[in-house]
Amino acid sequence: MTNVTFADLGLSNRLMKALSAANYTTPTPIQAEAIPVLLDGHDLLGIAQTGTGKTAAFTLPLLHNLEKTHRPPGQRCARALILAPTRELVIQISESIKTYGRNMQMSQAVVMGGVGKRPQIEKLRRGVDVLVATPGRLLDLMNLRHVDLNRTEYLILDEADRMLDMGFIRDVRKIVAKLPEKRQTLLFSATMPGDVAKLAREILDNPHRIEIAAKTVAVERITQQVYHVDAGAKRTRLIELLAEPGFERVIVFTRTKHGADKVVKFLAREKVNTEAIHGNKSQGARQKALDNFRKGRTRVLVATDIASRGIDVDDITHVINYELPHEPESYVHRIGRTARAGADGIAISFCDVSERAHLRGIERLIKRKLDVIGEVPDDLSAPESKTRGGPSRPGTGFKKRRRRQRRPDRRAA
Ligand code: AMP
Secondary structure, eight states: OOSGGGGGOOOOOOHHHHHTTTTSSOOOOHHHHHHHHHHHHOOEEEETTSSSOOOOOOEEHHHHHHHHOOOOTTTBBBBEEEEOOHHHHHHHHHHHHHTTTSOOOOOEEOOOSSSSSHHHHHHHHTTTEHHHHHHHHHHHHTTTTSOOTTTOEEEEEHHHHHHHHHOOOOHHHHHHHHOOSEEEEEEEEESSSSHHHHHHHHHHHOEEEEEHHHHHGGGGGGEEEEEEEGGGGGGHHHHHHHHTTOSEEEEEEEHHHHHHHHHHHHHHHOOEEEEEEOOSHHHHHHHHHOOOOOOSSOOOEEEEEEHTTTOOSSOOOOOESOOOOOOHHHHHHHHHHHTTTTOEEEEEEOOGGGGHHHHHHHHHTTTSEEEEEEEOOHHHHOHHHHHTTTTTTTHHHHHHHHHHHHHHHHHHO
């Protein structure tokens, strides 16, 4: 939080009222820096992840500017377009617009895959002030001439890195090409790999740059622990952990959808109240699982990385990485689900032998070692040569057994 107040930032009275109704007293650093710049009409490059308050940082000035220059949007048009990679994130942004715009008459539409097109087309027919969309479905509706962006004044790309990871780059470029050159453009990304930087150069005009380091956002406030464990013992460890006091609202991350379903199955057998959220679930099922989790009806939510970006639930006590992600950046995103809105949190990562390289990658990225809890495997402290073929290298033992089995065959032949 900052020493600045929302009143210092120049937001309209209607927005100020909505903020006090939401119990926001102080702007977060990204809000304090971004809001004045955006009210002045500048483009913005924001390097920040969820949990920093970035949604309000772009939504508040957007609503302020839209109201100040009020005009009817025009049929099938949108005055502002917000693009986000996942359906969850789209819904979350749309909810924020409702919350902050509660004292205004802003119309908005949500366009995303996984649900019927008809209601979305209907909503767009008379035009809207704000359109929040995932790129695939939006392009689809644009090609069918249900959306016209040639009078759009504001473009916001949220989680651009994830958008590119998910293969939306071509769709995004096609969409942006339909917007007028004269517009205000904002791009937010948690990381800045080369292709995101290139996109930013292409679409932003002399942007103001704000970087809220991931380190200071989440990593420093979160207790981060690693549990070295055999792959086969992860289930038991998870069940034991979840039985400990304090594990009140927990997200368990797996790398794959299949893995998530397996975890849900064995936890359900242990009578742990749990649900999964991943890309194979229908939009309705994902939303319901998220809702149950948010309302405390489900204690443990099992999620994959793609689904995790949109999870905006306060008071998550623990994040458990049942499997380590292959991209170190995903680790930071995962653990950022806890320690939201100023709270502290605990992240526990399971690491089997095959995941140690990923652990090293994560520790390099966050520039610190995770605290080891539980037993430290012998071979982690011993030199490599002494451990070769030892008990924690199951591959080697397996090869030996196969060689022994083959010899008698060769003699027989
Ligand atoms: P975001 O980074 O936009 O996903 O926001 C993270 C969380 O912080 C959300 O639950 C917001 O409702 C909350 N939040 C955002 N800004 C503030 C603020 N200034 N004061 C308190 N909570 C906030």
